[in-house]
Amino acid sequence: MSHVVSIRFKDSQMERLRRLARRLGRTPSEASALLVEESLREAEFGHIDFRDSPLGRQAYVKGSTLAVWEVVKLSTSYAMDVTRTARHLDWFPFRVQAALNYAQAFPEEIEEAILDADKSDFQALSHMLPQVEEWVVKSEE
Helix, strand or coil: CCCCCCCCCCHHHHHHHHHHHHHHCCCHHHHHHHHHHHHHHHHHCCCEEEEEECCEEEEEECCCCCEHHHHHHHHHCCCCCHHHHHHHHCCCHHHHHHHHHHHHHCHHHHHHHHHHHHHCCHHHHHHHCCCCCCCCCCCCC
């Protein structure tokens, strides 16, 4: 079920919203709903924020360059062990746990992002993102 909410925007806010909506390929109403959803998720999950990326809007771990799906993918190499993943990233464990908490709440979003990344050809990705690096993670076993 969806609900209609009426919001009054100042002229300057409406123009900014229209610009964002155009950039995202959405209507102002859709962009507003997206921003509200992202804001609610940020309020519910500490250390998570949303950013534009060449691959679209994604959840990231605050203060890092890693999207949540990237932390989850790395963590699978360590059997979802927070401490070992944090050691690999040279992070405090709470940052890894924040990513895993978010992923647990929104598994479809994270699984789709991982599948998309797995399907992508590294060479094609490096054309789109010249700064991208390929990592090979070996288990510590």
